[in-house]
Amino acid sequence: RKEVEQDPGPFNVPEGATVAFNCTYSNSASQSFFWYRQDCRKEPKLLMSVYSSGNEDGRFTAQLNRASQYISLLIRDSKLSDSATYLCVAMNRDDKIIFGKGTRLHILP
């Protein structure tokens, strides 16, 4: 079983819609979680950290469910500029991070 799994998509979503994707992790000892956004042929950029209490940043909401070992990302009122690949990341105690393969999102005009 892969350590971090994501639905690769693509998710094709009309502009303005709400989209959500989940990511599961297998290592219960994982300490920290993040969502990264990666545009084509660019390096990943941190979108947001994920806390047990959930956190929201504008149109983006991230949730962590330790009992079920998954994290989620919700994007409201999607924009064309949200089109990208979203990488789920788990970090272990030794700072080693494990990336999911990413979920591709296409926002359609």
Added chain:
Amino acid sequence: GAVVSQHPSRVICKSGTSVKIECRSLDFQATTMFWYRQFPKKSLMLMATSNEGSKATYEQGVEKDKFLINHASLTLSTLTVTSAHPEDSSFYICSATTGILYNEQFFGPGTRLTVL
């Protein structure tokens, strides 16, 4: 925020040559740097973990003699692809962390290597 630079951003070389890629943390000291490679439409694959002043720790399946990593100072790590071949063509990305537990990774902009 913390800035990590990589040089060069793009390199094209002939098969058999060696290529050195530099990763620098510009405004913080990075006790640990990571090197990743990414194939088209694939996720990042961790190649090695580099700690300042010590030997790098390579992931399974990564040839240490092929991918030489040196972390000579708290702000610089280098990856040398020795005797490069076309299958080494990839996007190489470094990241750095201050080493504080749970700290986020700061990524460099990546280096695109094309071996002819």
